[in-house]
Amino acid sequence: MKNRLLGAICLSLAASIWGGMYVVSKYVLDFIPPITLVWLRYIIAFVLLFAILKIVQFKTKSGGAKKGSRDWLLLAWIGFIGYFVSITCQFIGTKLSDAHTGALITSATPAFMIVFARFILKEEFTLKKTISILLATIGVIIVIGWDIDLGSYFVGSMILVGAAVTWALLSVYVKVASKRFSSLETTTYAIFFALIFTTPLMIWELQANQVTYNQEPLILLGVLYLGVVSTAGAFFLWNKGLELMDAGIGSLFFFFQPIVGAFLGWLLLHEHLDRTFFIGGLFIITGVTIATFQKNRNTYKSS
Known part of the structure; x- marks a missing residue:
């Protein structure tokens, strides 16, 4: 139960961080193309996580788990399907729709x-x-409502569906990887592979689009937030939480995103919160609580 509570805390923090990411992303995307922004997130996150990984390995006098070709393929797959395909789809989809959608x-x-x-x-x-x-x-x-016109954002909506499916697939394979590597190793090397996959598209995007270099402090702070907090921090917390809980139960913590997003909209943007926010939030918290404290009957075995 102690591990499950720790996992619940990690997953809640990760989802809460991502809940506030849409507002930051939408602002920064007005100045930086989506794939380039994803690349910047990853280069910042990888440098930070790799440094931490090496410090941890030095202090523990451990070189990490030995990895064969299948292990590297698993990490590359996580980096590709989740951190490359899913996150790229998320940024492009958000660019073509809106944060609410x-x-x-x-x-x-x-x-x-x-x-x-x-x-x-x-x-x-x-x-x-x-x-x-x-x-x-x-x-x-209840929290978000259906007062959106998906038809006006059809392409963006379809891309966002792809982001949802691939992130779910990523989370399941992170659970597989947790049986072989630490969460820090999985996150670091998966982001490294995602960086490799993203680089060619980033170069093409910069050549195909005229980018205006703006030195406004808010843009720099936004990029740093996305790289350090929303990527390095939240990705590690999500992977650590999934290591400690069933993937099916851990998935429910993803629902904290709209709660936090709506709350930050009220706190920072002075958006209105009515009774539906609190009613919907109660439903979400109740659902997560029921799943968190159910008996663990997980039958998963490492292959």
Whole structure:
């Protein structure tokens, strides 16, 4: 139970950080193209995480787990499907739609995670998980509402669906990797591979688009926030949380994103919060609580 509570804290913090990321991303994307911004996130995150990894290995006098070709392929796959495809789709989708639409569509991620966890990790699809996902989904719908016109953002919406599916797949394979490597190793090397995959597209984007170099402090702070907090910090917390919990249960913490996003909109942008925010938030918290304290009947075995 102690590990599960720690995992719940890590996942809650990661989802909360991402909840405030849409506002920052939307602002910075007005000045920096999406793929270039993803690349900047990764170069900052990788340098920071690699330095921390080497310090930890030096202090513990450990070189990390020995990795064979299958291990490197697993880390490359996580970097490709999650940190390259999913995050790129998220940024492009947000650029072509809006933050509200992005929050609504990507909230479907937990449902995909539970399905993938059932078939890949052989996790049980219990009644409590079903009740939890239904309660949390209802809560998201209440908080965000359906007052958006998906038709006006059709291309962006489809790209955001792709982001939700691939992030769910990433989370399941992070659980697989947790049986072989530490969360810090998985996060660091997966981001390294994502950086490699992103670099050619970043170069093409900069050649195809005229970028105005703006030295406004808010842009620099936004990029640093996305690299250090939303990438290095939140990715590690998410992977650590999934290491300590079933992927199906951990998926529910993704629903904290719209709560935090709406709250920060009220706090920083003076947006209005009505009773639906609190009612929806109660549904989400209830669903997550039920899932967190259910008996662990995970049948997943490391392959």
